[in-house]
Amino acid sequence: MIMCETNNMIQIDWDLDSGNLVLDFANTAEFHASEQPDERLNSYADLVSWAAAAGIISRQVVKALLSSSKENPKRAKKALQDALELREIIYSIFSALADDNPPRQKDLAEFNKFLSRSLNHARVMDAEETYTWGWDNMEASLDSLVWPVARETANLLTSPDMKRVGECADDRGCGFLFIDTSRNHSRRWCSMESCGNRAKAQRHYQKASKKSASPKLDS
Numbered sequence: 532m533i534m535c536e537t538n539n540m541i542q543i544d545w546d547l548d549s550g551n552l553v554l555d556f557a558n559t560a561e562f563h564a565s566e567q568p569d570e571r572l573n574s575y576a577d578l579v580s581w582a583a584a585a586g587i588i589s590r591q592v593v594k595a596l597l598s599s600s601k602e603n604p605k606r607a608k609k610a611l612q613d614a615l616e617l618r619e620i621i622y623s624i625f626s627a628l629a630d631d632n633p634p635r636q637k638d639l640a641e642f643n644k645f646l647s648r649s650l651n652h653a654r655v656m657d658a659e660e661t662y663t664w665g666w667d668n669m670e671a672s673l674d675s676l677v678w679p680v681a682r683e684t685a686n687l688l689t690s691p692d693m694k695r696v697g698e699c700a701d702d703r704g705c706g707f708l709f710i711d712t713s714r715n716h717s718r719r720w721c722s723m724e725s726c727g728n729r730a731k732a733q734r735h736y737q738k739a740s741k742k743s744a745s746p747k748l749d750s
């Protein structure tokens with residue numbers, strides 16, 4: 532992870548390679564399927580940094596939210612907690628789907644609460660002779676970062692890509708979620724370079740130790 536500080540915001544090199552914004556958000560806890568996930572969103576500023584890198588907020592909103600979070604640290608802390616709660620619901624839903632299981636009803640019900648609160652702020656905006664989906668005054672609400680995430684979650688759940696959500700099969704609990712774009716839905720790892728290679732090396736080691744443990748025929 533690369534970090535450097537510019538414009539009052541910690542710039543973190545976020546992993547945005549899952550193929551979907553919502554899964555990128557779920558992946559902000561590394562080793563998500565393990566007993567002790569590695570939390571990447573440790574402050575409200577981290578959440579802003581992620582949202583900026585993911586392209587869901589403008590520079591103007593970044594500036595406004597960072598300064599407002601400094602003035603209202605308690606509200607910023609609550610907004611971070613709520614965002615993490617939404618993230619865990621998202622992880623739970625898509626991890627189940629990746630495993631070909633239906634998500635828990637409780638998760639869907641909780642998610643729908645986030646969705647309805649978020650869509651309260653949805654607006655249709657002017658966009659040079661046409662119109663586009665937008666949000667009402669994101670600068671003014673510390674919890675505005677989750678609005679687009681909630682809407683994208685609903686979009687993913689109702690799109691054909693829902694059936695392509697996969698989770699890294701790593702046995703340590705990597706838990707990385709991704710959109711599997713392979714033709715026969717055969718992708719198993721977050722990447723071949725990390726968990727894929729480790730599993731390959733492990734299989735190789737197991738094969739080798741099995742061979743050396745078997746009795747020699749000529750003895």
Ligand SMILES: [Zn+2]
Nearest residue numbers: 699705721726
């Ligand atoms: Zn992995």
